Each structure stands twice: as structure tokens, then as C-alpha cells.
Amino acid sequence: MEPIKIAIPNELFSPAEMTHFDGTVDMGVMKAGPDLYTFAAPLSWSVDVTNTGDAFLVTGTVEGDARTACARCLDDVDLPVTGEIEGYFLIGGEDAEAPEDMDEDEFDLLPADNKIDLAPLIEAAVRLEVPLVPLCRDDCAGLCATCGANLNDGPCGCEPAGDEPDAGNPFAVLKGLDLGGAPAAGDAE
Known part of the structure; x- marks a missing residue:
């Protein structure tokens, strides 16, 4: 300037x-x-x-x-x-x-x-x-991680990877990890 x-x-x-x-x-x-x-x-x-x-x-x-x-x-x-x-x-x-x-x-x-x-x-x-995270609207759905389609325009039609809904998520393997501590929220004692 x-x-x-x-x-x-x-x-x-x-x-x-x-x-x-x-x-x-x-x-x-x-x-x-x-x-x-x-x-x-x-x-x-x-x-x-x-x-x-x-x-x-x-x-x-x-x-x-x-x-x-x-x-x-x-x-x-x-x-x-x-x-x-x-x-x-x-x-x-x-x-x-x-x-x-x-x-x-x-x-x-x-x-x-x-x-x-x-x-x-x-x-x-x-x-x-100026905003730290500029958004077109508060509920912006973003882009499909698989095909890159704008999800604000509707579903893109991509199938979830694998049989399980979490199969495409690299962190899904952590779901069953036993940390040996207190029970997770929602688990019965």
C-alpha cells in the first residue's frame, strides 16, 4: 500500500x-x-x-x-x-x-x-x-473429499469407501482403541 x-x-x-x-x-x-x-x-x-x-x-x-x-x-x-x-x-x-x-x-x-x-x-x-475463516454462509457444506463437487449444490453421488460408513476415514481405526482408562462417554460400567 x-x-x-x-x-x-x-x-x-x-x-x-x-x-x-x-x-x-x-x-x-x-x-x-x-x-x-x-x-x-x-x-x-x-x-x-x-x-x-x-x-x-x-x-x-x-x-x-x-x-x-x-x-x-x-x-x-x-x-x-x-x-x-x-x-x-x-x-x-x-x-x-x-x-x-x-x-x-x-x-x-x-x-x-x-x-x-x-x-x-x-x-x-x-x-x-476480515474474518479468520471466510465462509459463503454459516452452514456451508464444503467440497466432497472424493470428487471435489460443491456439496452446497446437493449430494455428489459418491459412494462411501468400503462397506462400513467409516471405512474412508483414516481415523476410524482409533474408534476401537482401548486406552485402559475410564470408560468412554456412553459406555456402560
């Missing part, structure tokens, strides 16, 4: 002052875990920058639409994305003192040129909103 730099105007260096910024950003394709998210249109972002006295607090939202593949059936999934943008930039350069209740990864220093790059904040906001 290209940098999105906003210049902090001089009047914002007075405590309790606030300024609004907005725009769009082309995310293109973003990788999150094993998934690729495609953004066909630019995302809209809007932030307020507030002088808290010792820092600039950046808060706002980013909105748009993403497309990815369902984790079970691989069909395309369109997802609305609305992320919360948040950043904290200490005023005062290298000599700035961080609040005692904040860890070092919770703030940045205001750059010497007084320009804040929103790109990392926007990307983080979007990453937090």
Missing part, C-alpha cells in the same frame, strides 16, 4: 484542537493469513486528528467491499468491510515521554516533518475486520 501522508496544520498544535481528514485508498489485493482479499473499488477513509496535549490522537473509519474465496467450498464471497482506525502520535520528537499506561507498540512519535502516514493504520483496521 502506498503511503497516505497527512500534514498536521500549525493550528492543530494547540491543545484540544481537532481537524478532519478524509479520502480514498486503493488496497488492490491484501493477504491475511492464507486468504487473499481483493478490493475492486477504492476504500473510503475518514479520520479526526485531536491534540490531547502531549500527542495527536487519530480516530476514524475505513469502509469498502472485499472479495475472497470461501474456506470450505472456494466460491467467491463478497464482504462489506468497516474498520476502526486508531493511532497515537507523541509530540516532542525523541524526547517525548509516553504515558505510563501505554506500551511502546501502542504509540508512534510524530515525524519531524509533521506528516502522519495513515496507510499502516488503515491496513491494520481492515485486517482486524
Whole structure:
């Protein structure tokens, strides 16, 4: 993602002052875990920058639409994305003192040129909103392990492997394993 730099105007260096910024950003394709998210249109972002006295607090939202593949059936999934943008930039350069209740990864220093790059904040906001396991629907049946047919379209017609229903399951052999411990749930004593 290209940098999105906003210049902090001089009047914002007075405590309790606030300024609004907005725009769009082309995310293109973003990788999150094993998934690729495609953004066909630019995302809209809007932030307020507030002088808290010792820092600039950046808060706002980013909105748009993403497309990815369902984790079970691989069909395309369109997802609305609305992320919360948040950043904290200490005023005062290298000599700035961080609040005692904040860890070092919770703030940045205001750059010497007084320009804040929103790109990392926007990307983080979007990453937090995309699902860990994208699904086309909650009850997605996935693909047949034998023929690869989409089971959301109905049964595929594949026969179970072998005479027993568990014959195709490599873990079926563990079903009768005696571990010598307490009886399994449902077993009579």
C-alpha cells in the first residue's frame, strides 16, 4: 500500500484542537493469513486528528467491499468491510515521554516533518475486520473429499469407501482403541 501522508496544520498544535481528514485508498489485493482479499473499488477513509496535549490522537473509519474465496467450498464471497482506525502520535520528537499506561507498540512519535502516514493504520483496521475463516454462509457444506463437487449444490453421488460408513476415514481405526482408562462417554460400567 502506498503511503497516505497527512500534514498536521500549525493550528492543530494547540491543545484540544481537532481537524478532519478524509479520502480514498486503493488496497488492490491484501493477504491475511492464507486468504487473499481483493478490493475492486477504492476504500473510503475518514479520520479526526485531536491534540490531547502531549500527542495527536487519530480516530476514524475505513469502509469498502472485499472479495475472497470461501474456506470450505472456494466460491467467491463478497464482504462489506468497516474498520476502526486508531493511532497515537507523541509530540516532542525523541524526547517525548509516553504515558505510563501505554506500551511502546501502542504509540508512534510524530515525524519531524509533521506528516502522519495513515496507510499502516488503515491496513491494520481492515485486517482486524476480515474474518479468520471466510465462509459463503454459516452452514456451508464444503467440497466432497472424493470428487471435489460443491456439496452446497446437493449430494455428489459418491459412494462411501468400503462397506462400513467409516471405512474412508483414516481415523476410524482409533474408534476401537482401548486406552485402559475410564470408560468412554456412553459406555456402560
